[in-house]
């Protein structure tokens with residue numbers, strides 16, 4: 001189930017030699033809150049504030065990766081933009097799954113007349129993610145130093161953008 005994937009990958013960030021890639025040290029959203037929130041947002045049209053869509057990498061044992069496009073900030077004045085977030089569990093990285101999710105999501109976003117920009121936020125030192133995003137045309141758009149403090153470390157956050165139309 002997707003909630004279990006979120007919980008597993010949330011515990012990988014900054015642990016056992018992995019990069020810090022998440023602003024939270026533990027993903028601890030209660031299952032009931034998760035189900036309610038996602039069910040409501042996935043049913044919204046992309047012309048309504050606060051919509052969300054997701055793509056996942058899965059096999060018969062479960063989900064190992066996801067990519068979300070979400071409407072943030074959830075204001076009508078921002079319906080021409082979507083924010084991208086993604087994560088592949090350590091066991092499934094470097095096998096082309098991140099690229100597959102990017103291809104699918106960008107192609108879907110290009111087909112939505114209302115969405116003109118994709119944006120995302122990536123920690124400055126997350127070179128694998130920055131390379132993946134650059135491969136799909138995202139350009140760096142500024143960095144906020146000391147944006148988060150996780151695992152006792154100051155983390156700088158870089159914004160990246162892709163013009164779709």
Ligand SMILES: CC(C)(COP(=O)(O)OP(=O)(O)OC[C@H]1O[C@@H](n2cnc3c(N)ncnc32)[C@H](O)[C@@H]1OP(=O)(O)O)[C@@H](O)C(=O)NCCC(=O)NCCS
Nearest residue numbers: 021086087088093094095096097098099122128129131132
């Ligand atoms: C970043 C991430 C999504 C990449 O997914 P992936 O499935 O491993 O990526 P792919 O196998 O499709 O590789 C795609 C590209 O990513 C880059 N990349 C992936 N792993 C890399 C690594 N260890 N070092 C450098 N570049 C890397 C390369 O540009 C690669 O393209 P190439 O194979 O043509 O060189 C994955 O590492 C991940 O989920 N990491 C943890 C969570 C995270 O950082 N999420 C993003 C937060 S903003």
